[in-house]
Amino acid sequence: MLQLDIDNVSVSYDAETVLDAVSCCIHSGEFIGIIGPNGAGKTTLLRVVLGLLKPTKGSIARKDVVVGYVPQRGNLYSGAVPISVLEVVMLGANGSKAKAIQALAAVHMQSYAHKRFTELSGGQQQRVSIAKALAGSANVLILDEPTTGVDEHSQTEFYTLLRDLHAKGTTIIMVSHEVDTVLKLVTRVICLNRTILYDGPPEHFEADKYLPGAYMKYHLQLHHQHGDAHV
Numbered sequence: 569m570l571q572l573d574i575d576n577v578s579v580s581y582d583a584e585t586v587l588d589a590v591s592c593c594i595h596s597g598e599f600i601g602i603i604g605p606n607g608a609g610k611t612t613l614l615r616v617v618l619g620l621l622k623p624t625k626g627s628i629a630r631k632d633v634v635v636g637y638v639p640q641r642g643n644l645y646s647g648a649v650p651i652s653v654l655e656v657v658m659l660g661a662n663g664s665k666a667k668a669i670q671a672l673a674a675v676h677m678q679s680y681a682h683k684r685f686t687e688l689s690g691g692q693q694q695r696v697s698i699a700k701a702l703a704g705s706a707n708v709l710i711l712d713e714p715t716t717g718v719d720e721h722s723q724t725e726f727y728t729l730l731r732d733l734h735a736k737g738t739t740i741i742m743v744s745h746e747v748d749t750v751l752k753l754v755t756r757v758i759c760l761n762r763t764i765l766y767d768g769p770p771e772h773f774e775a776d777k778y779l780p781g782a783y784m785k786y787h788l789q790l791h792h793q794h795g796d797a798h799v
């Protein structure tokens with residue numbers, strides 16, 4: 569059983585404390601949505617979990633954890649040299665073509681294997697990004713704002729895929745600003761603004777209690793423009 573234990577983690581840049589005594593324990597089979605306003609420290613927390621950033625205080629303990637990281641769109645592969653979808657996934661599979669094909673099948677992208685990665689739509693690129701992570705035998709997927717700049721229809725497909733992967737046993741930690749979608753999708757919400765403001769089931773999360781008014785106003789405007797949520 570995998571376990572990720574974030575124990576009293578603080579991160580400071582110069583005089584600014586970005587994360588302050590953050591503690592939580594993540595177990596197999598959870599689907600966690602991390603939400604919070606811009607600058608709340610969400611990406612910083614992911615970087616600590618990924619081992620890219622050493623906390624100023626506190627510690628992280630990982631048991632049986634193999635992390636696969638799905639970065640924000642556009643950060644996976646810049647396209648400087650045109651390579652195929654299959655080759656991108658093979659980069660995450662230690663060069664194994666068989667593993668890469670299997671991972672592409674898991675995200676329903678096997679028929680795109682020989683296309684150039686840069687020719688795919690945003691939503692398709694994010695699926696390939698997941699395949700690359702899974703090809704490295706990840707049991708925890710960490711996603712940072714995965715659907716930014718992805719059209720609404722592809723977003724719905726993308727979230728359906730995450731739901732499927734979760735149902736098949738992948739543990740998921742996702743940072744997202746799509747509050748309504750997160751609340752419908754995840755098993756546990758962590759609302760962060762320097763410290764953890766809420767950590768619990770989505771049913772008991774009251775957005776207007778934990779998120780600043782200006783943030784909620786922005787979301788209501790977005791939904792007014794685009795219709796209701798995406799799941």
Ligand code: ADP
Binds near residue numbers: 581605608
């Ligand atoms: P979020 O992902 O919630 O928007 P971040 O974790 O990216 O927030 O950033 C939290 C705060 O930390 C912000 O105020 C940001 O400016 C600051 N910050 C992030 N990375 C650095 C860095 N490398 N050096 C200094 N400040 C940083």
